[in-house]
Amino acid sequence: SYYISPRFLDKLAVHITKNFMNLPGVKVPLILGVHGRKGEGKSFQCELVFEKMGIIPVRMSAGELESPDAGDPVRLIRMRYREAAELIRVRGKMCVLLINDLDAGAGRVDRMTQYTVNTQLVNGTLMNIADNPTDVQLPGSYETEPIHRVPIIATGNDFSTLYAPLVRDGRMEKFYWQPSHEDRIGVVAGIFAPDRLSATDVERLVETFPRQSLDFFGALRSQLYNNQVREFINKVGLGQVSTHLVNNPGQRLQFDQTKVGLTHLIEIGQHLQQEQTQLQETRLAGEYFA
Ligand code: ADP
Structure with missing residues (x-):
């Protein structure tokens, strides 16, 4: 929880x-x-x-x-x-x-x-x-x-x-409000609790991204699902996704626990960070030319 x-x-x-x-x-x-x-x-x-x-x-x-x-x-x-x-x-x-x-x-x-x-x-x-x-x-x-x-x-x-x-x-x-190191670890452990990430992995993850706010880790977890969602789309067929989901609203995706590893999480995190930098640079460029 x-x-x-x-x-x-x-x-x-x-x-x-x-x-x-x-x-x-x-x-x-x-x-x-x-x-x-x-x-x-x-x-x-x-x-x-x-x-x-x-x-x-x-x-x-x-x-x-x-x-x-x-x-x-x-x-x-x-x-x-x-x-x-x-x-x-x-x-x-x-x-x-x-x-x-x-x-x-x-x-x-x-x-x-x-x-x-x-x-x-x-x-x-x-x-x-x-x-x-x-x-x-x-x-x-x-x-x-x-x-x-x-x-x-x-x-x-x-x-x-x-x-x-x-x-x-x-x-x-x-x-x-500024979360302490313990707070950050507590929150991230909570976010990844369903994925059974070990305590040491949680710490490593938090320490790998020391400057990121807590919503970053929420976003990271949601990215985890992308591959599974993609597989689902391929299985059902792009043209069928709409009817399939709307007519079976309760349907849950079977999530494969084995795919959640620290290395993979860090990879996704680094990707998210690159996106942030990109956004920042675009904004700076915009301000420069304005
Ligand atoms: P703020 O109000 O400080 O801008 P939010 O409360 O909107 O920040 O938090 C942003 C996101 O961070 C949340 O949507 C959630 O994904 C994640 N988050 C923050 N605190 C927690 C927590 N205690 N447990 C789990 N996720 C959290």
Whole structure:
């Protein structure tokens, strides 16, 4: 099964639990901001923690807030928050509001860019909610009944681009996530558990690609299947793949365990790395000629 870093679990569990307790005279920040490099398992581990704790997440991504047909971002955030509060009431279970990639929707693009009207609205709304978590109204409605407090977890890359008053300690607790060597080994062991990769092979694999983020190893495993998928296509016939799969939705591919060896994995990894370099070079060339 999948690995959760003990540090990660502790941070989330304490934040969420604290928000459901009435600690006398203690001001508990509503938002936990988990930030760090992309692809290091922030969202993934959030989901693992929710499952472990029996928490129902209401999810939104900052991308949704930016979308031109999302309409009013203020309304959207408040609606989702109220939805989570209502779920706590009717289901009698803990809920959280999970906002993925907050800085993508609410941060500046770079130092030279002004905050857009949208990002200002998103920042302002979250600040409002953090300050009055039991009084979150939809625009134009005035209800007097307080709603349940809902802890918010926001993930992101670079929170230094967010509006500073939102990131203030009273409103947001910050957690910088960078997996340790043990964490990386734990996660990769979890990813390859179905393939029964030995502990030493896991370590060797992690040490061969020290600069890669954790999603690289997920991508690597998915590549493993390519050969098997190719064999399947050849067996069924290219023209028959469509009808075959759609009409037998439950069908699982028989996966040959013997084909998973460290050397093969490293080969695939090196190939993936070459693809990354290629992409990087194309991008650099593009910037150079722009
Ligand atoms: P982030 O939110 O930090 O950008 P993600 O949570 O989206 O990163 O993780 C990227 C990918 O890495 C996941 O889709 C998954 O394939 C892999 N991954 C991350 N953490 C784990 C884990 N604990 N166990 C298994 N796979 C993981």
